Amino acid sequence: MAVGEFELIKEYFFRNAASYGVALGIGDDCALLQVPQDKQLAVSMDTLVGDIHFPSNADPELIAERALRVNLSDLAAMGAEPLWFTLGLTLPKTDDHWLKGFSQGLFRVANDFNISLVGGDTTRGNLSITIQVHGAVDPKKALLRGNANVGDSVFVTGPLGDGAAALAVIKKELEVGKSAFNYFMDHYYRPQPQIATALHLGGIASSGIDISDGLVADLGHICEQSGVGADIFLERLPLSEPLNKLVEPEQALQWALSGGDDYHLCFTVPTDKMKTFEALCSRHRLPATLIGRMTDAKDVRCLHKGDEVVLTKTGYQHF
Ligand code: ADP
Numbered sequence: 001m002a003v004g005e006f007e008l009i010k011e012y013f014f015r016n017a018a019s020y021g022v023a024l025g026i027g028d029d030c031a032l033l034q035v036p037q038d039k040q041l042a043v044s045m046d047t048l049v050g051d052i053h054f055p056s057n058a059d060p061e062l063i064a065e066r067a068l069r070v071n072l073s074d075l076a077a078m079g080a081e082p083l084w085f086t087l088g089l090t091l092p093k094t095d096d097h098w099l100k101g102f103s104q105g106l107f108r109v110a111n112d113f114n115i116s117l118v119g120g121d122t123t124r125g126n127l128s129i130t131i132q133v134h135g136a137v138d139p140k141k142a143l144l145r146g147n148a149n150v151g152d153s154v155f156v157t158g159p160l161g162d163g164a165a166a167l168a169v170i171k172k173e174l175e176v177g178k179s180a181f182n183y184f185m186d187h188y189y190r191p192q193p194q195i196a197t198a199l200h201l202g203g204i205a206s207s208g209i210d211i212s213d214g215l216v217a218d219l220g221h222i223c224e225q226s227g228v229g230a231d232i233f234l235e236r237l238p239l240s241e242p243l244n245k246l247v248e249p250e251q252a253l254q255w256a257l258s259g260g261d262d263y264h265l266c267f268t269v270p271t272d273k274m275k276t277f278e279a280l281c282s283r284h285r286l287p288a289t290l291i292g293r294m295t296d297a298k299d300v301r302c303l304h305k306g307d308e309v310v311l312t313k314t315g316y317q318h319f
């Protein structure tokens with residue numbers, strides 16, 4: 001990267017890191033970071049490639065928001081508190097206007113979630129953004145995928161299916177009015193990582209995951225790694241008002257089960273922790289909807305008012 005170009009990167013990305021434990025931030029060969037005592041470092045990375053994971057011509061502020069928010073969702077899924085992140089930026093050209101917007105979006109989210117940029121790398125090529133997030137978690141409270149048990153209740157933190165609907169709206173496969181358009185655009189570019197809720201679940205939830213690939217697939221990961229099955233109670237799945245207005249119930253349900261990009265948490269609570277959990281929910285107004293139960297079957301089953309149904313491309317069918 002030429003000197004002038006590097007100056008631009010410096011201008012937009014070199015900020016003093018304010019969060020915990022940054023002994024040395026951007027500007028040297030490495031950042032030097034102090035992990036909080038008695039905590040483990042939770043590390044996760046996601047790459048977003050232009051025109052594959054987002055439209056390259058989208059507003060750079062929104063691209064940055066989405067890139068950092070989906071990474072933060074992985075910290076939430078682990079029950080980890082955000083600390084630091086690094087940024088790998090591949091750009092077709094150094095565009096002052098683009099970098100300005102991108103850094104504004106990036107630091108807005110970083111401030112909201114109290115996470116600091118501590119380093120990165122900048123190269124030339126097709127637009128691509130890689131973020132690595134670092135968080136702190138009490139090893140006894142990490143929300144692993146592998147600890148669910150038969151009989152645990154299954155919860156989600158919010159409405160499902162909006163991610164898939166948002167994608168259809170962005171791809172112009174569906175026509176919508178202005179307020180629905182804004183709702184789904186916001187959902188797509190500004191998903192809400194469930195950090196605050198996740199930090200309450202440590203020591204209570206037996207397992208957790210964020211819903212990035214669809215409820216059935218992601219709950220399926222919990223089943224696989226825990227060696228148990230799960231029943232989903234279809235009539236209990238929370239759906240948003242805009243989604244209910246946008247499509248037929250069957251389509252909404254299909255998206256809620258197997259669309260991606262929802263970024264809500266799915267977690268399990270053992271029976272003997274339910275009282276504590278309910279008290280916690282009302283004290284902190286945690287968003288949690290009971291949607292199923294872990295079973296001794298092998299994988300995920302869907303029940304409609306108690307009857308098993310199978311998923312089809314457009315909805316579900318009774319056996
Ligand atoms: P090196 O040659 O040692 O890899 P670089 O010139 O790539 O160093 O980077 C110099 C400093 O700028 C490092 O501290 C690096 O972390 C930081 N940096 C480079 N690109 C970015 C970026 N996109 N975001 C944040 N920090 C960056």
Ligand code: MG
Binds near residue numbers: 120121122
């Ligand atoms: Mg480098």
